[in-house]
Amino acid sequence: MTISPDSAAALIARLLKRRGVGRVFALCGGHIMPIWMRLDAEGIQIIDVRDERAAVHMAQAHAELTGELGVALVTAGPGMTNAITGIANAHVSRAPVLVMSGGNPRPQENRGGLQDMDHTQLVRSITRYARTVREPSLVLQELDEAISRAFGDGGEPGPVFIDFPVDTLRGLVPKALQLEEHLAPKPRAAMRPDPAEVEKAVELLWSARRVLVISGRGARGAGPELIGLLDRLGAVYLDTGESRGLVPDDHPSVVGAMRGAVMGDADVVLTVGRKLDFQLAYGSPAVFKDAKFVRISDTASELRDNRRGAAEILASPAETLRAIVALAGNRESAVDRQWASKLRAAHQERAAKLKQSMATAASGSDGRLHPNRVLSAVQEAIGHDAVVITDGGDFLSFARVGLSAPVMLDPGPFGCIGIGVPYGIAASLACPDKPVVVATGDGAFGFNAIEVDTAVRHKAPVLIVVANNGAWQIEVHDQTVTHGKVVGTKLQFADHAAMARAFGMHAERVETEEQLGPAIERALANRPALLDMVVTPEAVSSDAKTGLAWVPDLQPLAAWDEAERKWRGS
Incomplete structure (x- = not known):
């Protein structure tokens, strides 16, 4: 069955095209197939992912890097619930992301249909605008409003959500109601200061x-x-x-x-x-x-x-x-x-000392690489004109100060670890002229590791560097110091390179200093690529030292918490 060019689905695709959207991040499903096929008909690239959370993460990274609208398309029920973490992260980060979903045909609503649920109520608290649109002729009007809200018109910028019953998507819209005023791009007015x-x-x-x-x-x-x-x-x-x-x-x-x-x-x-x-x-x-x-x-x-x-x-x-x-x-x-x-x-002196100490950071007593030695080698290879994504808990603490680039993204104020691979894929597609590097811990990598398949299929030229210390190390440190016992925070030193190779990605496991430089050089030349860097858990990050994992009562860091207690008592 072909989808009419006068259908609501066709108008959605046409509006997105007019608004400059060239890429949508999505995972297929019957409830959204009318939009899916019309996006393709309009020449909009669909980056099909392996999990809806990753689709929204990719849409957010695209928005953050380009200043444009990021768009994710997810199917009903579990497709929508999978997307919630991504939507929540975009909400806290105030990123302009449009998330669209589909639902059961209107005659089947509330009758126990497949994947039937009230998506809009589910996401209302983590979106700037959330609507279910049941009338085909209102689709353009609602999308126009949603996109304006995503960019902060009438309040905060952030993610917006529109849900369509699938029969609404197939419904026809009279040409008289296909108004140019809703299709046309809208300039963003600058707010002038008092x-x-x-x-x-x-x-x-x-x-x-x-x-x-x-x-x-x-x-x-x-x-x-x-x-x-x-x-x-x-x-x-x-x-x-x-x-x-x-x-x-x-x-x-x-x-x-x-x-x-x-x-x-x-x-x-x-x-x-x-x-x-x-x-x-x-x-x-x-x-x-x-x-x-x-x-x-x-x-x-x-x-x-x-x-x-x-x-x-x-x-x-x-x-x-x-x-x-x-x-x-x-x-x-x-x-x-x-x-x-x-x-x-003083800043320059401290930065120079850090650079020197990173380059000479000794391996642990277990013979495994120091995270700073890995970061030093990566920085030397990519120079200072790259896009860098840092992800994780313990390794993020090392990478945040150990890497420098004109453009950097991280888990943000929501602390949403697992963004690394999705952000990296979106970044490498949005910025194909720059090297894009993801520096992630092994724990964080696991959340969206399957997206290496997406990177390979879409030839996204990203380099993923996994710091593999076989643990949720910042929690291991806290448990050891605070509780004297390690419980449920150890992982395997799994071979992430072997997993990546199974999906056709260039991947190597790096265990010695001698392997570092040549492996990074080969990986950069063969992107998408993954390097599984086996690092020592003996290295203690600055965040681990400052008590971030302990979560003090008054402030996030132990030193600030102590200062806060003294100030309040004064």
Whole structure:
């Protein structure tokens, strides 16, 4: 049976094509087959995956890397429930993702049909917009609204969900109701800053002695403006996982290796599109002392969470940063340049020591590689123009500081380990001119390991580096130190390379330093590829040392928790 070009399914595909969607991540099923076939008819590439969670992860990575809408298509019932972790991760990360699903024909609803359930109620709390559309003529209108909501119109950006009974998808829409106003792309309006708040911000920033700028998700797209502000103001700068690469590592403002010191030393902190969440000690005075905050964001959740700003600007970050620099004009900043220079010098010294220690990191007493030695070899091979995905718990702690790239993605504030392989596949398809490397722990790799099949079938040129320490190592460390007993946290030193080869992927198991360089070189030349790096569990990561796995009561890190207790008792 062919699907009519005037069907609701055809209009869905046509709208996506008009909105610039060239790739949809999906897993097939009868309830969505009308959309599936019309996507193909429109020339939209379908990346068919092995699990719906991976489809949504891939859609999110595509959105994060391109700034475009990410689209996932999943079938009914268990297809939809499989997707929930991906939707929740996109929700917490505020990523513009459209998830579409299908359901039973309307005459069979609520009668015990195959895979029948209320998908929309299931995801309402983790989406910006969730609807079941039963009338074919309303499909364009609902999709138009959903996509606008995904990009933050009327509130926060984030995932949206639309569900269609399959007979709705097959239903015909009169040409008179196929309105151009719903099909046409919509420009995103920039939110202009309030001049009074801009004036406040300039006064605070240009009068301060020790200014710290911290960027987040909302600063994406404002890189040049951010650098312009840093250059004029002389402030120091910290990025976060959401904004790696906006400011180059060699910029004189970057002091990432001195994160703890500068957070406690700043007298004014400017957040640009960044929540004050657990990664920033919730902005607590226990850590940030008496600092005043200036907060800029185009969404409320990044503007007023945990700490209010002495100036708060709800507007486009790029527009706002331009306005601040313009209003400051030739005014001389009061920033203590000697303070900033000392921090930068200390950062560079610490970074150089880290680089040297990584390159010479000794293997464990078990003869297995140190994770830092692996990361040093990977960094040397890929240079500094790559896309890097870091994933895991313990290994993420090593990789977060051990790898550097203009573009980096990680599990994000949801801590959604397992994103590595799906993100890497989507990244390698979106950025085919750059090497894409996934650095993942063996535990995290297991969640979506089957997607190596997807990478092979779609020729996604990704390199997957698995740090195989045979354990959920950050929990092993916590159990050993805190409880004196290891329970249910050990894995096998499984041969992940053998598994990847079974799906036709170039894969090697690396166990010695002598094998490192040549294996990485071969893998980069034969992507998609996987390297199973056998590393020692004796290496203790910084997150393990700081008590992250212990989950202290007041703050995520033991040192911050202690500081919080002292501050609250003062």
